[in-house]
Amino acid sequence: MQQPWLLARPEVDLDRVRRHATEHFGLGGEYRELGSQQDRNYLVSAESGAGALLKIHHPVVTGEIVSLQAAVAERYRDAGLATPALLRTSDGDISVPITLPDGREAQMCAFALVDGSTLADLEAVDGAAAEHLGGFVGRAVDALRNLDHPSADREIQWELTLAPRVVAELLHELPGDRRDACLAAARRAAAHLEALDDLPRQIIHGDLTADNIMRDSSGVSWIIDLGDVAQSWRIAELAVLVADIMGRTGDLTIACRAVRGFSQQVAEAGFALTDDELDALWPLVVLRGAVLAVSGWSQLRIDPANDYARERIEHEWQVFSRTAGLAHDDVVAQLRLAAGRAHRRGLEYAPILTEQRSARVIDLGIRSADLDRGRWTSPSIETDLAREALAAAPVAVMRFGESRLTRVSTDVSAPAPTKARCVDLWSRPGVSVHAPFSGVLTRVGEIIELTDGGVTLRFDGLEADAAGIDVPDQGRPVSSGAVIGRIAERVPGLGRLRMLRRAMGAAPDPAFGAAGDEYAVAGAADPSPILGVPACPDPILRLREERRRRDRAMGGAAERYYAEPPQIERGWGAILIDTEGRAYLDMVNNVTAIGHAHPRLADAVGRQLHLLNTNSRFLYEAYADFTERLLAHAPDPTLDTVIPVNSGSEAVDLAIRLAQAATGRRDVIAALEGYHGWTMAADSVSTSAYDNPSALDSRPDWVHLVDAPNAYRGPHRGAGAGAAYARQVADRAAQLAEAGHGPAAFICEPVLGNAGGVIPPEGYLAGAYAAVREHGGLAIADEVQVGYGRLGAAFWGSEMQGVVPDIIAVAKAAGNAYPIGAVITRRDIVDALRRDGMFFSSAAGAPASAVAGATVIDVIVDEGLQENALLVGAVFAERIEELAARHPLIGAVHGSGLYRGIELVRDRESLEPAVEETAWICERLLDFGVIVQPASERQNVLKVKPPMTFGLRDVDVFVAAFEAVLTELGKRERRSLGEGFEEAL
16 A cells, blocks of 8 residues: 655646636636645636636645645634645636546646745844744644634654654665664654654644745745645644755754743733643744654655755755754753753752842833933943832842943944843842852853753853852752852942853853844853743844834835834934944934933823823913014014924925915916925925926926936036026026916925925026016925924025025924924915914924924024034035045035035936935945935935034044945946946845
8 A cells, every 4th residue: 555655746747737727717817837845736816917826736735734734724714824826717716627637637726926925035034033933833823723623633754643653664665774774763853752742733734834934024934835734643744844944044042932932922812831841842842853864765756846845955954854853861961941941850940149030120121211311421320220110129120132322332333242041139249149050160261150951041140159059060960949158249239140051062152142132042042930030131132023014014115214124113323223232323303403212202292292282272371382483583674483393295285275365366386306295286396206207297287397407417517507497497487477377386496305405506496586576476495304403504594505595494303203394484474374264283283392493493503403413514515525436426515514415426427326326325324323324316425414413423423434335336347347337236
């Protein structure tokens, strides 16, 4: 009788398959075969654009088994887990029989395509990915609990209860030099399983690995390939995943992260792994590796043309070889700890410190409220917080896995190790320290280690001699609960015991790793389960989940920085800090004019929120305070009225409406390549083809365009360019007047923000304003980006041009990212709006917004931020010009003060935009701790608009990083000559 696992892919008549698929599933188009071990899979690219995956099962797969797979898929979907839909035939069936050339009958199914890639193709498996996978597999197991199906008791080679038999029957297929090792390991694993009681059974997927989980473009994970679904041991589902991770990484600590994720997920679902399951897990991992090894060679013998099986041979042997040689008891101890259990059955850890159960956890994370107001920058902050915590509790705990804000370096060019690979226990000096478990105590320099099997706990700050304990280098046995020393004094009146766990077989690691460093692959393991204290969730795991959540929440149209952005959760001055404890120099946040997390602003707004927050229709003093401060900086006394708005888009929108109401006209003249906002009117005058590729074809008929006044690369350059560009405005205004509908307004940024800080040529705004006013129109200055002193030489961009607009739109800096902006104009213009109705504001007109607006102006004045912008901006431009002398990629430095643009060109004569180089530079600078982004229609200008607290030291950091990246880029370009530079990038 043929063994049930000698299943070569069935031979098929492809013409018959096509006819069958068209007749029953309505599928037509091109067929491309995909890899498979024992079935035939085809990607059908339908002419209609909606393709499908067509599967011809091996003849042993009956219609009843297909119905089992359908039942599993339905359970997954009910549990919120995505899996491809089975397409139905014209008769409503999920499969149809097809006769094979050898006369046998096979089941044909069709599945809806998933637009995505398998996790194996998307990313390497690190600790965070493994933990996420473990949690995902835990959800899949929970989804199938209590599912029954008459066809679930299948005898297939991948069902791990049959693994010893499969290995024994197929062992001869292995090359001779591998047989003995495989058989011996499989027998040892089987013997361990035989010693266990009945393991919980249920239907499982049976092959949930990185190859069978896909992620689509929105970040949703999909379970695919239900061909191995069967009744089995529940723990086998996790064993398959752990085996796959070991085969890909060879790192037991990463595999333990999968166990941690799985255990946490099933605990949330209301059940836990049994002790027997935890003891069975590693033997099943070894058996999975052995089955893969023998099955791969067997498949090649019965199906020599199967390239899919051939390609996987070596990976499958690695699954076995990387697991078989590890000591069973030591590995099980690691797996138990990963699952949150004691490393031995029946063991209860003794408290290391007598009063440990009353310990207080100190939050040192990036968002910790205890570290607000810049307190985290104090060199003594950890001891200060420990002292405060010990005033309320006998023991204080600082957690493993936490990216400590207290250790973040404000020098972004020299990031400090922030990720804790340790647990710190703080208490009074001299407190007795107890062994949490029985083991061998050994001295390693100043460190004392306690070891039991594969578990090693390291004590830093333990004075054994003070308790009269002799700890020799060769070790001495101690019992659980025995006193092994006393806590050494760290600072006067404070003792700190630093606890580390060394991963099995790994060398000791430092207590802290660099931001972004995966502690799971660095030899450090979590001691928290032994200490009975909570660990910190892995920030990398949370970062990846936040990326997926953002993608799902905001959709594809939402603009964001970077393909894989860091998760920024704190700022201070001109730096930003991500959840992994990496600081970045912020070169782009013109919104945050007075710097991130300014305490004065936070206190003022917080105080007002304790008092009142309503809208502009109520009488309160804060709004008048704000407007008086703002009008004190107005470019002319005739601008005497302020209307609050929520954003720059609303400011521009209202400015246009005011102009139209005041003039009784609707036509507006706008410059090309401008971006003014997303509201209807603001978008109507936004002509940036980068922000809206169809901008020039979709302008309403009341918008009339003139060239962007860019004397660097526009149609008019050199002397007289300002007058030439202004004549275009004059001509357009005259044309409108001659047609009987003169312009209501002309709108332009006094400094071209979208172009990257390009200053219009001299005389442009004066000429343009005069021309539009000659025909009864008003001049609107969009100062949303450049106002509020950022330009250094003036508070408003229009002042630098020597002109006074009729209407100024401002936002961004006005509230330091709090939702307030303003439209500044004359009272007669505002009064004209009354013909259309009354105005009020819910958010910008609220007291808290007004307080924010007033405070921002006060800080700019009191801290001399406009003067800082002038000084630092001049030095910045000078330093970049020096770089330009050595790096011809720099074509020009635009702008003024701290609103700058560095335009990058491939040729200084032709001005060919260096688009790909600019994108690469922005991504590469992130590695140097600098956040900068491209601007302009051509995306070849580095926009430099940092918080106005940006200082001379920050200039040094940016210039050093920029030069290093330019030098690296030059080397790459030389290497790629003749290969196509874009491809090389």
